[in-house]
Amino acid sequence: MLIVQKFGGSSLADANKITNVAKRVAETYRQGNQIVVVLSAQGDTTDKLLEKAREINPNPSKRELDMLLSTGEQQSIALISMALQGLGLSCVSFTGPQVGIHTSSTYGSARIRSIDTERVNNELERNNIVIVAGFQGVNRFGDITTLGRGGSDTTAVALAAVLQADLCEIYTDVEGVYTADPRVVKNAHKIDVISYDEMLDLASLGAKVLATRSVEMAKKYRVQLVVRSSMSNAEGTLVKEDVKVESTYVSGLAIDKDVASISVMGIRNVPGMAYKIFSLLSKEKILVDIILQSIGRDKKKDISFTINIGDLPKAMELLKNNQDNLGFEDVTYDDKIAKISVVGAGMATHSGVASMLFEALYSARINIMMISTSEIKISVLIDERDTDAAANYVHEKFFAVPAR
Ligand code: ADP
Ligand code: ASP
Ligand code: MG
Numbered sequence: 437m438l439i440v441q442k443f444g445g446s447s448l449a450d451a452n453k454i455t456n457v458a459k460r461v462a463e464t465y466r467q468g469n470q471i472v473v474v475l476s477a478q479g480d481t482t483d484k485l486l487e488k489a490r491e492i493n494p495n496p497s498k499r500e501l502d503m504l505l506s507t508g509e510q511q512s513i514a515l516i517s518m519a520l521q522g523l524g525l526s527c528v529s530f531t532g533p534q535v536g537i538h539t540s541s542t543y544g545s546a547r548i549r550s551i552d553t554e555r556v557n558n559e560l561e562r563n564n565i566v567i568v569a570g571f572q573g574v575n576r577f578g579d580i581t582t583l584g585r586g587g588s589d590t591t592a593v594a595l596a597a598v599l600q601a602d603l604c605e606i607y608t609d610v611e612g613v614y615t616a617d618p619r620v621v622k623n624a625h626k627i628d629v630i631s632y633d634e635m636l637d638l639a640s641l642g643a644k645v646l647a648t649r650s651v652e653m654a655k656k657y658r659v660q661l662v663v664r665s666s667m668s669n670a671e672g673t674l675v676k677e678d679v680k681v682e683s684t685y686v687s688g689l690a691i692d693k694d695v696a697s698i699s700v701m702g703i704r705n706v707p708g709m710a711y712k713i714f715s716l717l718s719k720e721k722i723l724v725d726i727i728l729q730s731i732g733r734d735k736k737k738d739i740s741f742t743i744n745i746g747d748l749p750k751a752m753e754l755l756k757n758n759q760d761n762l763g764f765e766d767v768t769y770d771d772k773i774a775k776i777s778v779v780g781a782g783m784a785t786h787s788g789v790a791s792m793l794f795e796a797l798y799s800a801r802i803n804i805m806m807i808s809t810s811e812i813k814i815s816v817l818i819d820e821r822d823t824d825a826a827a828n829y830v831h832e833k834f835f836a837v838p839a840r
Contacts, residue, residue, distance in 0.1 A: 437469045437470070437602040437603065438469070438470045438471075438472075438560070438599060438600070438601045438602050439464060439469050439470070439471055439472075439601060439602060439603045439604075439605060440471075440472045440473075440474060440592050440593075440595050440596040440599070440601045440603070440604045440605070441460075441461060441464065441471060441472070441473050441474070441592075441605045441607060442473075442474040442475070442476075442570065442588055442589060442591070442592035442604070442605065442606050442607060443457050443473070443474075443475055443476065443607045443666055444476045444588065444606075444607065444608045444609065444666075445476040445477055445478060445479050445480065445481065445482070446479065446608070446609040447607050447608065447609060447666035447667070448475060448476065448477075448478045448479070448512055448515075448516075449478055449479035450478075450479070453666075454478075454512075454515050454516060454519050455519055456666070456667075457516060457519075457607075457666060458516055458519035458520050458522070458523055459523070460607075460666065461473055461516075461520065461565060462520065462523050462525055465525060465565055470560045471565050471566070472556060472560070472565075472566045472567075472568060472595055472596075472599065472601070473516065473565060473566070473567045473568065474568050474569075474570045474588055474591050474592040474595060475509060475512040475513050475516060475567065475568070475569060475570055475588065476508075476509060476512065476570050476571065476588040477505075477508025477509050477511065477512055477571075478508070478511065478512055478515075481508040481511070482505055482508050482585070485504050485505050485507070485508055486501075486505070488504070489501055489504055495749070497543075498542075498543035498544040499543045499579060501543065501544060501582075502543045502544060502572075502579075502580050502581050502582045503579075503580055505571075505582050506531070506532070506569070506571070506572040506580045506582055509531075509532075509569035509570055509571050509572055509588070510531055510569050512569070513529035513530070513531070513567045513568065513569045514529055516529070516567055517529040517567050520565060520567075525565060526563070526564050526565070527564055527565035527566070527567055528559050528564050528565075528566060528567065529567040529568075529569075530555070530556075530566065530567065530568050530569065531569045531572065531580075532568070532569055532570075532571075532572035532573040532574060532580070532591070533572070533573065533574035533578075533580060534555070535551065535552065535555055535556055535568055536550075536551060536552030536554075536555065536574075537551050537572070537573035537574065537591065537594070538550045538551070538552075538573060538574060538575075538576075539573035539574065539575055539581045539583070540575065540581075541575040541576060541577065541579075541581065542581070542721075543579075543581055543582070544581075544582060544584065545582075545583070545584040545721075546573060546575065546581035546582065546583055546584075547583070547649075548573060548583070548590065548591075548594045548653075551594060551595065551598045553598050553599060556568075556595070556599065557599070568591065568595065569591075570587065570588025570589075570590075570591040570592065571583050571587035571588045571590075571591060572587075572591075573591075583647075583649070584647070584649070585647075586644060586646075586647035586650075587647060587649075588647075589606060589646050589647040589649075589650035590647050590649045590650040590653060592604055592606060592650065593650040593651075593653045593654045593657075593659050593661065594653055596654075596657075596659045596661075597653060597654075597656075597657035597659050601659070602660070603660050603662065604654070604659050604660065604661050604662070605662045605664060605672075606646065606650075606661065606662065606663045606664070607664060607665065607666035608645060608663065608664075608665065608666065609665065609666070609667070610645065610665060611626055611664065611665045611668060611670045611672060612626045612627065612628075612663050612664055612665075612670070612671075612672040612673030613626070613627050613630055613635065613638070613643070613645055613646070613663050613673040613675070613688075614626050614627065614645075614688070615627060615687075615688045615689060615831065615835050616688060616689040616690075616691070616827055616831045616835075617643065617644075617691055617827070620691060620823070620824055620827045620828070621689070621827050621828050621831045622828065623828075623831060623832065623835070624831060624835075625835070626673065627673050627687075627688070628671070628673060628674065629673070629674045629675075629676065630673060630674075630675055630676075630687065631675075631676065631677065631678050632651060632654060632655035632675060632676070632677065633655070633781060634687040634688070634779070634780070634781060635651050635675050636648065636651045636652060636655065637687070637690075637779040637780075637781075637812055637813060638687065638688050638690050638779055639651050639690075641690035641692060641775070641777040641779055641813060641815065642690040642691050642692025642693075642694070642775065642777065643688065643690045643691075645663060646661075646663065646675075651675070654675060658677065660674070660676065661674070661675040661676070662674055662675070663675065685780050685781075685782025685783055685785070685786045685789070686778055686779065686780035686782065686783060686789065686834050686835075687779055687780040687781070687782075688779055688780070689776065689777070689778055689779070689827060689830055689831050689834070689835075690776070690777045690779055691774060691775075691776055691823060691827050692774065692775040692776075692777070693774045693820060693823065694744055694745045694746070695725070695742050695743070695744065695745060695773055695774065695775045695817070696742065696743060696744075696745045696747075696748045696769055696770065696771040696773065697740055697741065697742045697743075697769065697770045697773055697805070697806070697817065698740065698741055698742075698743065698748075698751060698752065698755070698767065698768070698769045699738060699739070699740040699767065699768050699769070699770075700713060700738065700739050700740075700755060700764050700766075700767050701738045701764060701765050701766045701767070701768070702736045702738070702764050702765025702766060703736060703737050703738065703739060703762075703763075703764045703765075704735065704736065704763055704764075705732035705735050705736055705737045709737075709739075709762070709764075710729070710739060712762055713739065713755070713762065716754055716755070716758060716762075717743075717751055717754065720747075720750060720751075720754060722743055722744075722747045722750065722751050722754075723743065723744065723747070724741050724742070724743055725741070725742045725743065725775075725808070726741060726742045726775075726806050726807075726808040726815065726817065727739065727740075727741040728740045728741070728806050736765070740806065742773075742775070742806070742817065745771055748769060748771060752767065752769055755767045772819065772820045772821070773805065773817050773818065773819060773820055774817070774818055774819075774820045774822075774823040774826075775815050775816070775817055775818075776815065776816055776818060776823070776826050776827060776830060777813050777814065777815040777816075778793055778813065778814050778830065778834060779812065779813045780812065780813070781812050783811065783812055783813070783814070784811040784812065789814060790807075790809060790814050792833055792834065793814055793816065793830060793833070795833065796826075796829045796830045796832070796833035796834075797816065797818070797826060797829065797830065799829060800822075800825050800826060800829040802818055802819075802822045802825065802826050802829075803818065803819065803822075804816045804817070804818060805817040805818060805819075
């Protein structure tokens with residue numbers, strides 16, 4: 437079999453863990469498989485590198501940031517290769533540019549456009565284990581790009597797709613995909629099989645266990661994806677096409693702390709104001725999520741909306757710089773909030789999901805700041821300090837009986 441094995445940062449945090457990963461790879465290799473290993477940066481290296489950059493310049497250029505961040509993954513691939521060589525195995529490490537992972541030119545959130553398979557295939561034919569740095573590629577200028585946080589998952593799935601691998605295994609620090617983040621919700625249970633669509637909803641609403649784009653790609657190319665622990669031999673979660681087992685109407689709960697809200701106040705109550713505000717943000721590729729507009733009074737209205745916390749400085753700067761020509765009275769932000777979402781395709785045909793969610797929050801005396809609903813999810817914004825209590829109460833309400 438051809439297997440792509442991806443190991444996340446926590447699985448590589450120190451020398452011992454690197455050795456363990458090498459042993460796991462060696463075992464799979466010795467069973468007669470061909471292996472491509474994709475690695476993240478060790479532990480919290482990426483966060484440390486970001487801090488380092490900001491100590492020097494609070495607003496560094498995205499190109500230089502990618503130059504810096506990509507070094508984390510490069511360290512990991514060299515170290516694992518050394519560990520594998522120490523076990524007597526022959527392997528070869530490659531950065532993203534070296535294997536030919538071609539991306540768009542948007543530094544910091546580049547998209548994979550194509551992957552050259554020749555070099556990897558040649559090495560596999562020579563019975564070498566191929567080690568690839570995750571999270572990075574090269575753009576048309578020949579510059580290093582990164583794929584956005586969690587992007588090593590995307591590298592792994594993309595490689596599995598182009599190499600037509602039999603399996604893509606994502607090794608992490610939990611035993612699979614759970615009904616909620618098991619570090620926050622103590623009664624969360626592991627899901628054995630989940631559909632691409634359900635996983636996509638959970639990932640895009642904040643469940644970090646898989647990067648959203650990796651799931652999109654797995655769905656598009658029908659990659660067999662397994663999420664499992666690098667510290668145990670437990671079976672993990674299989675992510676695949678439609679799951680035929682009896683499924684519940686709610687698949688899980690997603691928590692997103694990386695959100696911030698902005699309130700633009702005292703906007704003239706005339707046509708075109710929302711367009712002007714949001715086009716300003718979209719030109720800078722700032723994604724807006726929940727939007728709330730107040731009822732106009734005294735010829736004025738307020739608009740509040742949420743964005744990713746990473747975009748907050750840029751969004752505030754844009755709005756402040758345009759306050760005069762947009763003609764609003766004030767703009768404020770709140771970065772101490774969290775979004776909790778209940779997710780599930782079956783919700784469309786079940787009434788009462790929203791009221792169950794609100795009841796759970798009420799029973800925990802938690803205030804709701806904003807609400808957004810669609811056919812497949814309901815999200816609420818709450819004070820960040822209420823996250824753990826909210827997640828546990830809401831989970832209890834929906835999953836008191838084992839889901840599957
Ligand atoms: P890695 O370094 O292996 O890429 P991540 O930190 O990116 O690991 O993702 C794993 C983490 O995702 C877990 O430690 C867990 O806290 C979090 N997580 C959030 N939601 C879920 C979920 N529904 N199921 C499993 N893990 C989740
Ligand atoms: N090291 C990168 C990050 O921390 C990529 C990854 O871990 O997938 O986001
Ligand atoms: Mg990750």
